[in-house]
Amino acid sequence: MTVYLPGGRVITLDAPLGGGAEGKIFRLAETPDLCAKVYLDPERYTTERLVAMMAAAPSRWRGDHGEHMHLAWPREVLEDRNGQTRGFLMPLVEGAPLTHLFDPRKRLTAVDTPTWRLVVTVAARVARLLAMLHDAGVVMGDLSPTNVVLSRTGHVTLVDCDTVQFTDAKTGEVHRCTKLTPEYAAPELSSGQAVELRPSQDDFGLAILVCQLLMEGEHPFEGVPADATAPEGTAADNIRLQNNRILFPERFTALADGMPLNVLPPRVLELARACFGEGHRDPAARPSASDWAETLDQVGFQLMGCRHNENHTYHRTLGSCLWCARRDAGHGDHFPALGVPDVVALPIPASLPAARTVPWPRPPVSPAPQSPPQPTYPAPAATPAPPVKKGTELPEWATTVAAIVAAIVVLVIISAIVSALL
Template identity: 50%
Template sequence: MRTRRLRTPGGRGVDIVIDEEIGSGAEGVIYPVADSPHVCAKIYSDFERAAGEGARLDALTALDPVRWGGDCPEHLHVAWPRTTLRDDQGRLRGVVMSRIEGTPLLRLLDAAARIRLLDEPTWRTTFAVAGRVGRLFDMLHTAGIVVGDVSPANVLVDRHGHVTLLDCDGVQFTDPVTGTFFRGSKFTPEYAAPEVLDESGLTREHDLFGLGVMICQLIMEGEHPFDGVSTAVPPSTSVEQNIKERNNRLTRPDRLVPTADSMSAEILPARIRDLIRQCFEDGAADPSPRPTGRVWAHDLEQAGYELMGCRYNPRHAYHRSAPECVWCARIRNGLGDHFPPPAGWVPPPDAPVPQRVPAMAGAVPRPRPPLAYPPPPPAPYADPSPGPVPVPAAPGTADAAPRISTRTLVLIAVVSVVVLLICIGALNS
């Protein structure tokens, strides 16, 4: 095991395991720290640029979030920089931060990955995760911190649905001791507010727009609300342009070309649809109406209590305002099951049978991955739950065959016998 010793501002030696890379990104590489399994080190690639960030990082390590805990002893709300690291000449080389286990929220936008990565892969869990993201943003905003680079690649989720913010060294804040303002400069365009795309500065309201987009993706099965081809002439095809023009599938579905498997906003509780309208419509020209993280968290939590179970699948949950299970309805329409039942579950005889496996309804934007935990490429969707009911081929394929019930077969046989007897009687006469 090869190590390199760097030092904290107080002179304490920290041994970096340089032959065990945890992750990498545009700014640097993440390495383990010898004999310290709960922390890791981010070593910057551009030492000259990092040298100019010394004051920012030293101030960042003194802010309140460095002392935050989490929802349980094994969880932390933020992977916050704890201390800076310098070489023997005193030059800034990196930071030490908490090492968090989990997966980027980006991976949970894929139905197959969610089944593998969560203990309870249900729609109710996605509401809970979305609410926790909202509460985390509210905590940061209350502490005077602007996230800036809002992206599902920068939020980590553990198996129980607890969330942690990554890539915290680029946030925007004011040093409470010196009053120095440290501006954030990074953002992911697919989650940027319209005013930021028009080259305005990062603000709390920018965060709230990106938060709304992420929450919509979570509870709408990975569909980015602004992704698609517009119906305008000439059409816009980029997410950024659709954001500027307010083209989205939830509040203005007529502005984007429909797709066969798009999710309708009607499956959502009315209170959540109201928040989406406030974020994308009322908050388009004037950012002030955008819901805060606290409001999102409260209403998502309340909506989660109002979700009902389904008799056909223990992983199906739908809002009580819906006339039937929305996931069973999608199965009957040939759109597959995004929440397949656990292994061994025996559905009732009249349960709808998936006609085909679902594909992602839209191209999920792939923002740059987090430095510490780069997401692996998404696996193709496959239902891992073996069931006793055979899955027929998709309609229109060569091996597709109509399904005929036993009752229908008996009826056909009886009619055939009656016709035969009539024919025999006619010949005898």
């Protein structure tokens, strides 16, 4: 398919990068740092919305890192040959979906330092990013871990920004968000009606995401019901019914390898309880994104390092290493130390970078220079002595006598010459 910039320039789409319910994302043939989102159902999208978004470009909105791009915000509208909006160009973000942090094996390949400390830092960054959007009058709406791209260093970028709720600065018109991910949607949105969102709706999804990150991917509203006769509800059903393992763990069947609630630092647990308890009914009672960011930053200063494994970190209130205890209980080492192969109870994925799987000591990167083969026979002399003719060789004493005789002869001659002259 051919798409065009509004001026008529052709944009050549290259390999697909991903796709969701709304559109497909493609690399561009000529421009490596941009990509295109092409809508599946372009009728629903207006140029007006995208143009208003581009006018509200977030260049002055800052995240946690001055040089990191935090939002894949639309840059240019893309049209078909009839001038109908088909999608847009945006910055290309390299990285893995945030869901890779939920899984110990995927985490090993997704980030450079796969530790629980990094997980806490990432959670804080997501919270700060949302707080920044809320300050700018934007509500993410479709908050989900697949809409957050994670860099190898643990920095985060929001994608799917074209569906956010924002206000057109010129007209004052509110452009609404029309898409939600039910597993992260606040209970009042489960009716599916497009309503004007408030930041507190993002805050509900954020609380779920933070718990899920800190609890090894366990969604607080998912699980097998304790009542064996009850049907297993979806996360959205459980959100509506307030079935969550933070406040009501007894409503779910406890799994042998389930994460214990005390993995959550006390203040985090407090915020989660406020959000899923009182905040379930009253959006105003939910901790804000900046509350979460502040709390998670503080938690980052309260972590302990394990004596046995540098990749194990846990909150200081636990007293001993939770990850060692879980490994010893047979649940695998979720944060295996590098270079210590016997701590990994989980199967190592084939895609693990070579540097993380090679046994210690590592083989040299380039082959060591080979020493020349040793000869198995006596080496010939470098410069052989000239052959001595047989029969010409004199004994040492004869040489000495000849030298003395020669010296006497010379002395006799000299004395004869001297006496003749006198």
